[in-house]
Amino acid sequence: MKRGKKYLAALEKVEPGKKHTLEEAVSKLKEIAFAKFDETVELTMWLGVDPRKADQLVRGTIVLPHGLGGAAKKVVVIAQGDKIREAQEAGADEAGGDEIVERIKGGWMDFDALIATPDMMGKVGQLGKVLGPRGLMPNPKTGTVTMDVKTAIQETKAGKVEYRVDKTGVIHSPVGKVSFDPAKLQENTEVLINAVMKAKPTTAKGRYLKKINLAATMSPGVLLDELTYA
Incomplete structure (x- = not known):
């Protein structure tokens, strides 16, 4: 992949292989960011797990203390x-029952998060082929299948993020925007790292946290010292 001049100029400011403290990494990321828009900062963690085994699927949700920035998520609730x-009173952008299911079947996907009550999952389950690939299928493990719709809506609007290991054993998750105050970006990142560390499967063998990288949308990544969290 051919890189532009601005990316290459930013890359020159990152020492290859050097591992940073979180404070240093955030500072470096702000220094090298060059996009004209407010870039999203993403944390990537390489884990020593085997995602093919059900008991090593590292997955969960966490509410970041300072949110993710940008526009608030559009939340839809399927209930009765x-x-x-x-x-509706808790701030859902749309809420309904069978009519919402039918709209989604018809191709309507104008939302960022979908919450459902357990008694509606029989019907929501029919939408698996549409919602699954987009990461929108409600799931009890992520708090999106619940009778406590008020809390679920509030947490989602506040910046709740889902982290999930992919088939290569890697987690990718946003932690904020480049424009965030450094201390807030650090705290968001720390909270997510700690959540993933606490989610270590008991069956995982050897070194759990292999590598951590912090990067903005358009910029090169900056390595963190994973031994700080091991």
């Missing part, structure tokens, strides 16, 4: 009865 009104 009083839970629809509860969702």
Whole structure:
């Protein structure tokens, strides 16, 4: 992949293989960011797990203390009865029952997060082929299948992120924007790293955390010292 002049200029400021403290990494990331838009900062963690084994699927959700920046997530709730009104009062952008299911079947996907009550999962399950590939399928493990729709909506709007190891044993997750105050970006990153460390499967063998990288949308990555968290 051919890189532009600005990327290559930023790359020259990153010492190959050097591992940084979190404070240093955030400072370096701000120094080398060059895009004209407010870039998203993403944390990447390489884990010593075998995702092919069900008991080594590292997955969870965490509410970042300073959110993710940018526009608030558009949240849709599929429920019935009083839970629809509860969702509307809690700030859901859309809330309903069968009619929402039918709209999604018809191709409507104008939302960032979908929450469902357990009694509606029989119908929501029919949408798996549409929602699954987009990472929008409600799941009890991520708190998006629940009767407590109010809390689920509030956490999602506040900047709840889902982390999940991919088939190569790597986790990618946003932690904020380049424009964030350094201390806030550091705290968001620290909270996510600690959550992943606590989620270590008991069956994982050898070194759990192999490598950590912090990068902005357009910029080169900056390595963190993984031994700080081991």
